[in-house]
Amino acid sequence: MNTHLKETVLITGASSGIGYELGREFAQHGHDLVIVAAIQPELLDVASRLSAEYGVSVKPIVADLRSELAADDIYAEVAASGLSVQILVNNAGLGRRGRFWEISLEDDISMIRLNIEAGVRLTKRFLPAMLSNRRGRILNTATVAGFEPGPMQAVYHATKAFVLSWSESLATELENTGVTLTVLCPELADTEFFEKDDRVDTRVPQEGDVMAQQEIAATAYAALMKGERMLVPGALTNALSFSRRLMPESLQAKMNEKVYAETDPAAHKREPGDVRAATEEHLEIVVKS
Numbered sequence: 001m002n003t004h005l006k007e008t009v010l011i012t013g014a015s016s017g018i019g020y021e022l023g024r025e026f027a028q029h030g031h032d033l034v035i036v037a038a039i040q041p042e043l044l045d046v047a048s049r050l051s052a053e054y055g056v057s058v059k060p061i062v063a064d065l066r067s068e069l070a071a072d073d074i075y076a077e078v079a080a081s082g083l084s085v086q087i088l089v090n091n092a093g094l095g096r097r098g099r100f101w102e103i104s105l106e107d108d109i110s111m112i113r114l115n116i117e118a119g120v121r122l123t124k125r126f127l128p129a130m131l132s133n134r135r136g137r138i139l140n141t142a143t144v145a146g147f148e149p150g151p152m153q154a155v156y157h158a159t160k161a162f163v164l165s166w167s168e169s170l171a172t173e174l175e176n177t178g179v180t181l182t183v184l185c186p187e188l189a190d191t192e193f194f195e196k197d198d199r200v201d202t203r204v205p206q207e208g209d210v211m212a213q214q215e216i217a218a219t220a221y222a223a224l225m226k227g228e229r230m231l232v233p234g235a236l237t238n239a240l241s242f243s244r245r246l247m248p249e250s251l252q253a254k255m256n257e258k259v260y261a262e263t264d265p266a267a268h269k270r271e272p273g274d275v276r277a278a279t280e281e282h283l284e285i286v287v288k289s
Ligand SMILES: NC(=O)c1ccc[n+]([C@@H]2O[C@H](COP(=O)([O-])OP(=O)(O)OC[C@H]3O[C@@H](n4cnc5c(N)ncnc54)[C@H](OP(=O)(O)O)[C@@H]3O)[C@@H](O)[C@H]2O)c1
Pocket: 012, 013, 014, 015, 016, 017, 018, 019, 036, 037, 038, 039, 040, 042, 063, 064, 065, 066, 091, 092, 093, 094, 095, 114, 141, 142, 143, 144, 185, 186, 187, 188, 189, 190, 191, 192, 193, 194, 196
């Protein structure tokens, strides 16, 4: 019997990409969901698809997590529904490509609000009940980019460095409380992320080791349920990201500046969605056979 069956999960950024696949993964394992995103039609569509496909209850909450009121509003809406959240997934995030002085202050601040502040606020709200019940799990989505400075993505890398440092510290404070924290550090996932932050033409998605978000979500679920502190999905990514941490930060910065450079469109080998679609097809073949 699945002992995690009745743990209700709140996932931010669940309308697309890694968050959507995490929702699917939790639903497949019988968890009821509260899913959060900013754009209503997509979120409502995901909620009805997941509940129809997996027979779990899915409550959508539309919220702009850049607002400092969002976490309180979400908490109040969850409480008013009589739900209690045992698993919190702070996943919503975005990046912005460009030199620091080319990006507006408003865009940088809204990224900081979404990538850092929203997770801190939601955790402040949902953690106390987990601690009183001595039962709970938190999954924070960071990235391997958080280990290194990233020219052309300077503020994005810094926001994820915050998520990593905060997560590692909190995971230690939580030892022996019955609550665990896992920080997820993917390298590249085939989501809408690169289209949104104008990186489709850069070396990162064109030449990098892009993973399907379905695989990332499956390994993240397993790591969270085992109470692991950190997951870098993919054996090669894990080894490379570990060895790169031994380099001086100035060298890491120079290397990353190159990977965010644009490439020749004629040499492109991937379109957004290719890796995700190929994995979906493979999974369908495996399920049918
Ligand atoms: N893709 C990668 O290569 C990669 C690698 C490492 C880490 N990550 C991290 O993974 C996380 C998910 O990214 P993804 O690649 O899955 O991107 P994605 O496909 O663009 O999904 C982002 C999700 O966040 C939600 N979101 C964005 N702004 C929001 C706001 N203001 N309020 C509420 N929700 C908001 C989006 O919903 P709306 O459309 O409604 O705004 C969407 O559901 C991010 O934290 C990202 O930094 C991504």
